[in-house]
Amino acid sequence: MKLILDTANLDDIKYFNTYYPISGVTTNPTILSREGGDIVKHLRTIREIIGEDKELHIQVTETEYDKIVSEAEAIVKAFGKNTFVKIPATDVGLRATAALAKKGIKVTVTAVFSAGQALLAATAGAAYVAPYVSRLENICEDGIGVVAEIQQVLDCGDYDTVILAASFKTAREVLDVALAGSGAATVSADVLKKLLSHTSTDTSIAGFAADWKKAFGDHTLSELLKG
Ligand code: E4P
Numbered sequence: 070m071k072l073i074l075d076t077a078n079l080d081d082i083k084y085f086n087t088y089y090p091i092s093g094v095t096t097n098p099t100i101l102s103r104e105g106g107d108i109v110k111h112l113r114t115i116r117e118i119i120g121e122d123k124e125l126h127i128q129v130t131e132t133e134y135d136k137i138v139s140e141a142e143a144i145v146k147a148f149g150k151n152t153f154v155k156i157p158a159t160d161v162g163l164r165a166t167a168a169l170a171k172k173g174i175k176v177t178v179t180a181v182f183s184a185g186q187a188l189l190a191a192t193a194g195a196a197y198v199a200p201y202v203s204r205l206e207n208i209c210e211d212g213i214g215v216v217a218e219i220q221q222v223l224d225c226g227d228y229d230t231v232i233l234a235a236s237f238k239t240a241r242e243v244l245d246v247a248l249a250g251s252g253a254a255t256v257s258a259d260v261l262k263k264l265l266s267h268t269s270t271d272t273s274i275a276g277f278a279a280d281w282k283k284a285f286g287d288h289t290l291s292e293l294l295k296g
Contacts, residue, residue: 070247070254072089072091072261073095074093074095075100077100077103079114093123095177097155112127116148121150125153127148128179129144129155129165138165142172145174153177157179158181158187166193176194176195176196177233178197182200187222191223199232200232202242203237212236216246220250233252234254240260243256244264
């Protein structure tokens with residue numbers, strides 16, 4: 070499963086782009102509102118940090134069909150070929166998705182809360198559909214179950230659409246969408262860190278270091294290899 074970083078924080082993007090196997094960055098209007106300032110310049114900086122080959126997902130702010138389509142085209146023109154335009158799963162969003170997909174623009178249909186919405190988005194030509202896992206869980210729905218159902222729907226048809234599971238509050242949810250067959254997940258810096266950290270790993274490393282020191286003092290293996 071592809072992992073994408075769900076933030077516009079430049080320090081986090083630099084860090085995770087360097088150390089973690091991320092395939093890109095997703096943003097939404099709320100995420101961008103946390104950064105403020107010259108947001109176009111900020112998005113350009115994100116593109117510079119991740120390079121032109123990684124995915125950058127940017128959501129439209131227009132709400133009328135013609136304006137969504139022209140804003141999507143302007144977004145791709147400004148941020149390059151691996152830019153995905155996020156469009157919410159609405160009537161007008163579906164229509165814009167179909168038109169943009171025909172023009173070769175990659176659309177991530179976002180704010181997906183049901184397999185029915187995902188079916189329509191896939192049929193319209195969406196590159197990704199983004200079900201909101203923890204927001205589903207917060208309304209007593211089965212977020213992971215919706216992801217599994219969407220994957221079943223996609224497997225039954227001839228779609229190029231991939232699930233980009235979104236809105237995670239726990240590392241367990243990320244693992245569960247991977248097990249449900251999701252092709253990608255966009256995850257915050259905090260949750261991504263939680264996927265890696267484990268106290269038993271820390272204890273094991275401390276044990277290795279103590280045993281090595283007892284036997285070989287302060288010498289590292291690379292020093293000893295030099296002879
Ligand atoms: C994806 O980019 C979504 O917009 C995002 O994951 C939503 O997450 P939230 O529910 O934590 O706001």
